[in-house]
Amino acid sequence: MKMEGETVDNKQVIFKGFIDRIPRETDMELKIGKIELKAPKGSGAFLVKNLYLSCDPYMRGRMREYYDSYIPPFVPGQAIQGFGVSKVVDSDDPDFKPGDLVSGLTGWEEFSLMRKHEQLRRIQQDDIPLSYHVGLLGMAGFTAYAGFYEVCSPEIGENVFVSAASGAVGQLVGQLAKLHGCYVVGSAGTSQKVDILKNKLGFDQAFNYKEEPDLNAALKRYFPEGIDIYFDNVGGDMLEAALLNMRIHGRIAVCGMVSSSSLSVSKGIHNLFSLIAKRIRMQGFLQSDYLHLYPRFFENVVSNYKQGKIVYIEDMSEGLESAPAALVGLFSGKNVGRSTGAVVEPL
Amino acid sequence: MKMEGETVDNKQVIFKGFIDRIPRETDMELKIGKIELKAPKGSGAFLVKNLYLSCDPYMRGRMREYYDSYIPPFVPGQAIQGFGVSKVVDSDDPDFKPGDLVSGLTGWEEFSLMRKHEQLRRIQQDDIPLSYHVGLLGMAGFTAYAGFYEVCSPEIGENVFVSAASGAVGQLVGQLAKLHGCYVVGSAGTSQKVDILKNKLGFDQAFNYKEEPDLNAALKRYFPEGIDIYFDNVGGDMLEAALLNMRIHGRIAVCGMVSSSSLSVSKGIHNLFSLIAKRIRMQGFLQSDYLHLYPRFFENVVSNYKQGKIVYIEDMSEGLESAPAALVGLFSGKNVGRSTGAVVEPL
Numbered sequence: 001m002k003m004e005g006e007t008v009d010n011k012q013v014i015f016k017g018f019i020d021r022i023p024r025e026t027d028m029e030l031k032i033g034k035i036e037l038k039a040p041k042g043s044g045a046f047l048v049k050n051l052y053l054s055c056d057p058y059m060r061g062r063m064r065e066y067y068d069s070y071i072p073p074f075v076p077g078q079a080i081q082g083f084g085v086s087k088v089v090d091s092d093d094p095d096f097k098p099g100d101l102v103s104g105l106t107g108w109e110e111f112s113l114m115r116k117h118e119q120l121r122r123i124q125q126d127d128i129p130l131s132y133h134v135g136l137l138g139m140a141g142f143t144a145y146a147g148f149y150e151v152c153s154p155e156i157g158e159n160v161f162v163s164a165a166s167g168a169v170g171q172l173v174g175q176l177a178k179l180h181g182c183y184v185v186g187s188a189g190t191s192q193k194v195d196i197l198k199n200k201l202g203f204d205q206a207f208n209y210k211e212e213p214d215l216n217a218a219l220k221r222y223f224p225e226g227i228d229i230y231f232d233n234v235g236g237d238m239l240e241a242a243l244l245n246m247r248i249h250g251r252i253a254v255c256g257m258v259s260s261s262s263l264s265v266s267k268g269i270h271n272l273f274s275l276i277a278k279r280i281r282m283q284g285f286l287q288s289d290y291l292h293l294y295p296r297f298f299e300n301v302v303s304n305y306k307q308g309k310i311v312y313i314e315d316m317s318e319g320l321e322s323a324p325a326a327l328v329g330l331f332s333g334k335n336v337g338r339s340t341g342a343v344v345e346p347l
Numbered sequence: 348m349k350m351e352g353e354t355v356d357n358k359q360v361i362f363k364g365f366i367d368r369i370p371r372e373t374d375m376e377l378k379i380g381k382i383e384l385k386a387p388k389g390s391g392a393f394l395v396k397n398l399y400l401s402c403d404p405y406m407r408g409r410m411r412e413y414y415d416s417y418i419p420p421f422v423p424g425q426a427i428q429g430f431g432v433s434k435v436v437d438s439d440d441p442d443f444k445p446g447d448l449v450s451g452l453t454g455w456e457e458f459s460l461m462r463k464h465e466q467l468r469r470i471q472q473d474d475i476p477l478s479y480h481v482g483l484l485g486m487a488g489f490t491a492y493a494g495f496y497e498v499c500s501p502e503i504g505e506n507v508f509v510s511a512a513s514g515a516v517g518q519l520v521g522q523l524a525k526l527h528g529c530y531v532v533g534s535a536g537t538s539q540k541v542d543i544l545k546n547k548l549g550f551d552q553a554f555n556y557k558e559e560p561d562l563n564a565a566l567k568r569y570f571p572e573g574i575d576i577y578f579d580n581v582g583g584d585m586l587e588a589a590l591l592n593m594r595i596h597g598r599i600a601v602c603g604m605v606s607s608s609s610l611s612v613s614k615g616i617h618n619l620f621s622l623i624a625k626r627i628r629m630q631g632f633l634q635s636d637y638l639h640l641y642p643r644f645f646e647n648v649v650s651n652y653k654q655g656k657i658v659y660i661e662d663m664s665e666g667l668e669s670a671p672a673a674l675v676g677l678f679s680g681k682n683v684g685r686s687t688g689a690v691v692e693p694l
Contacts, residue, residue: 235620272604276632278417281629282629284625
């Protein structure tokens with residue numbers, strides 16, 4: 001039992017330095033620091049024990065030395081930052097007291113000194129698994145909700161295509177689309193994922209894009225009448241193929257570009273002429289622009305989850321030691337479903 | 348004086364056959380056919396004398412053998428089809444009588460047999476130049492209006508960038524944006540066009556893209572705080588540079604892609620990752636989806652024109668013989684302003 005005020009070891013995953021390629025495990029290193037289990041008086045901060053940490057594709061962007069994005073890069077020599085579920089150990093913020101559970105941006109370390117921030121939320125514990133607060137009910141789930149309802153403007157009966165469909169965002173997009181009365185097809189990169197999409201997540205159809213020599217032909221097969229909504233998590237070749245298969249007045253929600261990642265040198269996207277011929281709306285978005293809708297999302301998803309209408313698949317690794325591999329795995333397609341990077345031993 | 352019912356020569360510009368590149372004059376040929384100046388009884392059609400014919404970049408798309416677009420290809424061996432202003436010579440349609448002036452899709456020939464169609468409009472002659480009914484008040488002008496107001500969602504004070512700004516569409520977009528209270532910069536391909544943009548069309552700034560070794564740097568210079576609205580008439584390198592210079596929540600109206608034309612083999616577009624980071628809405632559109640707004644557009648533009656608040660520059664060539672060169676010129680940037688392909692001798 002750790003005591004408040006005691007100085008203890010603090011295991012951390014340190015960001016070593018900027019890169020301009022897909023992350024490798026060696027871009028991070030494990031370090032044992034020291035931390036006093038106390039929020040300094042007058043700091044307004046609170047000290048937390050991190051319970052679950054989330055691995056997300058956007059984190060790759062923070063590994064570049066590029067300051068003009070929507071979120072600043074990681075600081076070399078410091079712990080990786082990411083969404084997590086944490087428990088308050090000591091607090092100098094009157095709104096948080098020891099034992100409170102919170103989800104929000106924290107560090108990839110056992111203990112972090114946190115402050116209130118825009119996406120920090122207090123967790124009311126019930127029968128929802130605690131880790132879901134960084135997945136289904138966290139940034140990934142809310143990205144799916146905001147993107148599907150606010151960006152895709154879905155209509156009942158429309159044809160929806162989701163790429164990286166077994167991922168943390170994609171799996172909820174597909175389920176929301178089914179609940180909305182749409183026909184839903186997902187793509188993924190292994191037969192195991194395809195099986196999960198069809199048999200656990202309720203997609204109408206799913207295919208392994210790695211087994212399709214011609215993505216355009218694959219989409220024509222699954223959408224003989226065309227795609228109304230493409231929820232794009234990957235960019236690249238799949239986006240090019242989707243552009244050719246969109247219906248008139250189709251919508252493309254641009255959520256991620258993991259494939260090309262378009263961060264540095266990348267392949268250009270062809271077939272944009274379809275935007276005109278088919279009057280397509282292609283829109284990038286970030287969940288953080290829709291935070292006012294979070295309460296509505298929370299109520300909707302929790303209710304559907306409790307009724308068994310939504311399921312959520314996590315890919316959980318245990319221990320901070322496994323976090324770098326979990327992050328790297330996102331870009332090689334190793335994870336199924338959400339990758340909750342690390343589970344640190346609970347207090 | 349040609350008499351109704353008389354059989355006369357009908358000079359025509361014939362489409363020779365499908366191409367998959369930028370049009371050349373030799374893709375068309377002048378032919379003299381024969382036509383009876385009479386609308387066949389029971390046909391419901393009317394025979395017109397064409398007065399002004401319009402050259403537009405979209406026509407290149409109709410020269411490809413591609414049937415899956417929003418408009419079918421031209422028919423090899425028949426006259427090129429395009430928007431024109433015409434005068435009714437004989438009619439089997441009770442709604443049109445000899446002497447009526449109409450604008451709408453017609454043929455590149457002296458006389459055409461026409462039918463009522465979606466974009467056919469009767470012209471009330473007043474002090475607006477007749478040729479403006481295929482330019483300022485025709486498809487090009489209405490494209491500018493629908494694109495700017497319905498796709499760009501402009502706000503007072505926003506920063507607007509227009510490419511191919513001296514073109515048939517661009518020149519009106521810029522003027523509407525100025526009337527709306529925006530800061531407007533246009534790009535064009537000659538110093539003469541740049542001069543017209545600044546000194547005749549009221550753009551705040553304009554530049555010759557051919558003199559800019561780095562389009563990204565050029566846009567940064569004209570938009571130090573970024574672009575809210577990019578009205579894209581060209582695609583290609585300029586679109587890539589604009590993507591880098593958009594502001595958060597910017598909008599890109601995709602109106603044309605003359606540069607790459609993305610019709611066959613073309614260069615892919617980089618920097619689409621900006622769509623996410625800056626939450627950009629990029630939307631293709633066609634004026635034909637907004638025809639219900641035409642009366643409002645007509646009233647607005649005519650009123651502004653009569654008050655001297657809108658001007659319109661045409662690039663007019665005389666005679667059907669000059670029409671192929673006028674069309675080809677669109678893709679080499681030879682024309683300033685609207686290119687009204689041909690003026691056929693009036694009745």
